[in-house]
Every structure is written in structure tokens, then in C-alpha cells.
Amino acid sequence: MRTIAEFEAAARERLDPAHYDYFAGGAQDEITLRENETAFQRLRLLPRVLRGGDKRDLSLTLLGAPSSMPILVAPTAFHRLAHPDGELATARAAARAGTIMIVSMAATTAIEDIAAAAPDLGLWFQLYLQPDLEFTEAIVRRAENAGVRAFVVTVDSPVLGRRERDDRNAFHDLPPGLAVENLRDIGENRSGGTASHVRDIVMSALNWDHIAWLRSKTKLPVLIKGVLHAEDARLAVHHGVAGIVVSNHGGRQLDTVAATIDVLPEIAAAVGGAVPVLLDGGIRRGTDVVKALALGADAVGVGRPVVWGLAAGGREGVTQVLELLREDFDQALALCGGRRPADLTPDQVRR
Numbered sequence: 001m002r003t004i005a006e007f008e009a010a011a012r013e014r015l016d017p018a019h020y021d022y023f024a025g026g027a028q029d030e031i032t033l034r035e036n037e038t039a040f041q042r043l044r045l046l047p048r049v050l051r052g053g054d055k056r057d058l059s060l061t062l063l064g065a066p067s068s069m070p071i072l073v074a075p076t077a078f079h080r081l082a083h084p085d086g087e088l089a090t091a092r093a094a095a096r097a098g099t100i101m102i103v104s105m106a107a108t109t110a111i112e113d114i115a116a117a118a119p120d121l122g123l124w125f126q127l128y129l130q131p132d133l134e135f136t137e138a139i140v141r142r143a144e145n146a147g148v149r150a151f152v153v154t155v156d157s158p159v160l161g162r163r164e165r166d167d168r169n170a171f172h173d174l175p176p177g178l179a180v181e182n183l184r185d186i187g188e189n190r191s192g193g194t195a196s197h198v199r200d201i202v203m204s205a206l207n208w209d210h211i212a213w214l215r216s217k218t219k220l221p222v223l224i225k226g227v228l229h230a231e232d233a234r235l236a237v238h239h240g241v242a243g244i245v246v247s248n249h250g251g252r253q254l255d256t257v258a259a260t261i262d263v264l265p266e267i268a269a270a271v272g273g274a275v276p277v278l279l280d281g282g283i284r285r286g287t288d289v290v291k292a293l294a295l296g297a298d299a300v301g302v303g304r305p306v307v308w309g310l311a312a313g314g315r316e317g318v319t320q321v322l323e324l325l326r327e328d329f330d331q332a333l334a335l336c337g338g339r340r341p342a343d344l345t346p347d348q349v350r351r
């Protein structure tokens with residue numbers, strides 16, 4: 001398979017249609033879902049020439065974590081719905097690719113098992129802070145003990161977005177045998193949960209004080225994921241976050257919000273290099289990665305492409321997707337006259 005679109009088609013053939021819809025879908029009219037991709041397609045590149053050098057180096061270090069390329073695995077829930085090996089397969093593929101995997105709190109495999117399956121993997125942990133802060137703290141301790149190296153707090157979900165495909169398919173719970181394993185066995189009366197369980201514990205009250213609270217509870221870097229407004233990026237730096245993920249949750253939260261690539265320049269300007277800026281949403285080609293890095297991202301995350309690889313071929317499928325993106329990015333970088341990710345500059349993108 002040569003493209004992410006081909007992996008998606010293969011995944012679609014294999015998946016239960018309701019599960020395919022869960023992975024593929026966005027909120028309401030799915031305008032932002034489509035816009036994330038079309039916004040990249042609208043941008044035109046201006047390569048630099050005669051800058052030759054035969055060795056390219058795609059590697060970078062993010063908050064102390066080395067990565068072989070500026071393409072990370074974004075947190076997506078429920079990998080065992082996509083493939084029986086679930087998050088273990090994803091983690092092994094991410095480790096082989098030498099990249100960082102941000103594990104979803106709503107993973108269907110326990111964080112300890114993921115860490116054990118891929119000991120060399122740079123693991124970050126995505127958190128939905130919950131109204132019960134003691135419970136949240138227990139999850140934080142559990143993830144720390146498993147060896148994660150950063151927390152990524154999702155801040156675009158005071159409530160969950162309305163995904164009409166899921167409503168139509170009545171997909172609101174995991175099938176028997178699958179659970180949100182990271183919420184199991186913590187505290188009293190926590191049987192570990194289903195999708196509706198997670199739905200109940202995203203926190204409407206979430207505010208900057210909670211970020212300060214989390215920072216007081218862990219020495220690990222705390223990033224926030226789901227920033228679209230430059231003023232929030234400024235506030236994030238002011239509140240001492242270690243990094244910002246420009247994200248609209250893959251178009252799954254509020255429909256008609258801006259495409260991430262369109263707001264990236266404002267956010268990069270607001271942050272001014274104070275902390276790393278990551279971007280996710282709509283990355284399907286190496287040229288998308290080039291555009292994001294040129295416009296100010298330090299790295300990008302991929303959500304659905306990894307799920308399609310997993311559904312199409314388990315660990316090997318995820319490996320193929322990550323290598324396809326790596327090669328595609330490497331070639332686009334070379335064609336833009338760059339040797340390292342940091343060589344890309346905003347003037348190389350015409351908006």
C-alpha cells in the first residue's frame with residue numbers, strides 16, 4: 001500500500017462498520033474533519049534550491065525524549081477495537097520506528113503492559129482530568145510507575161463532541177471483553193470502564209487551576225492538547241506548561257472550528273519558541289508535515305493513519321504507515337532544499 005488512503009480503505013473492509021465510523025467520524029457535519037485535510041491541500045510550497053547536502057537527519061529531541069522523526073503517534077482510544085493486539089501492536093511499531101507514542105487514557109490495554117511490551121519506547125500519557133482529583137492522581141501515579149515521560153492533558157473536551165455517526169450506530173459502549181484498562185482497579189467502585197464511563201468523566205469544570213494542581217503532583221512535563229486560540233497559547237506559557245499541542249481533536253469535538261494548520265502561525269508567534277509546539281489533525285502526506293514544521297510546529301501527531309495501519313495489519317501495518325510517512329516526509333524535505341526539520345521556514349509556504 002502506497003498511501004494512507006489505501007490503508008484506510010483496507011481498514012474499512014476489515015472493521016465492523018460501527019467501529020469504522022467511530023474511528024473515522026467527526027462531530028456533527030464533519031466540516032472541521034474535512035477542513036483539517038483540505039487546509040493542507042490549499043497551501044503551496046516554495047522550495048529552496050542549490051542547498052545540496054547528501055545526508056538528511058530527521059531526528060529531534062522533545063522535552064528530553066529522542067525521536068527519530070518529527071512524526072509522533074497521537075493518542076487515540078480503543079486500539080483493541082481495531083485489532084486484537086491493540087495498543088501492544090501500536091507500541092511495538094512506534095518503538096521500532098523510534099518515535100514517541102502518546103498513549104490514550106482510554107486505551108484498551110493497561111499502561112504497564114504497553115510499557116513492558118516496548119521497553120525502549122518514549123511513552124507519553126494523555127489524561128482527561130476528572131472531577132475526582134484523587135482518582136486522577138491515582139492514574140497519574142500509575143502512569144509514572146509504568147515509566148511514562150510526560151503527561152498530555154486534553155483541554156478541548158469540557159464535554160464530549162456530538163458524533164452523529166456513533167448516535168446513528170448506537171455505538172456508546174465497548175463490546176464485552178474490552179475495557180478502558182487504565183481506569184480499572186483504581187479506587188473503590190471503579191470497575192473499569194466503557195466508552196460511556198469515559199464520557200461521564202470528562203470534566204466541564206476544567207480550568208487553569210487544575211493544570212497548576214497537576215504540575216504540583218508530578219515532576220514530569222505537562223503539555224496541554226487542544227489549543228486553537230493564540231491567547232490560550234500565551235496563557236499556557238504563563239502557567240508553565242511544558243508544551244502545546246495545536247489540535248481540534250481530529251474534528252471530533254466542536255464542528256466548524258478552524259483547521260489546525262490555519263491557526264498554527266498565530267500560535268507559534270504567541271509562543272515565540274518558549275515551549276515546543278506540536279500539531280495534529282489531517283496529516284496524511286509528507287508535504288503536510290513539511291508545511292506544519294515550516295509554519296512553526298516542532299513535530300506533528302498522527303491519529304487515524306495509525307489506526308488504519310493497525311486495523312489493516314496489526315503491528316506490521318502500523319510500521320508500514322509510520323515508515324510511509326517517514327519516507328514521504330524525507331523526500332518532501334529534500335525537495336524543499338532542507339536537510340533537517342529545522343531548515344524549513346515560514347516563507348516556504350504560500351498561504
Ligand SMILES: Cc1cc2nc3c(=O)[nH]c(=O)nc-3n(C[C@H](O)[C@H](O)[C@H](O)COP(=O)(O)O)c2cc1C
Binds near residue numbers: 247307
Ligand atoms: C478514534 C479516535 C480516538 C481518539 N481518542 C483520543 C483520546 O482518547 N484522547 C485524546 O486526547 N484525543 C483523542 N483523539 C484525537 C487525536 O489525539 C488527534 O487529535 C486526532 O486524531 C488528530 O487528527 P487525525 O486523526 O486527522 O490525525 C482521538 C481521535 C480519534 C480519531
Ligand SMILES: CC(C)CC(=O)C(=O)O
Binds near residue numbers: 077106160195198199
Ligand atoms: C473515549 C473517548 C472519549 C476518546 C476520544 O477522545 C475520542 O473518541 O475522540
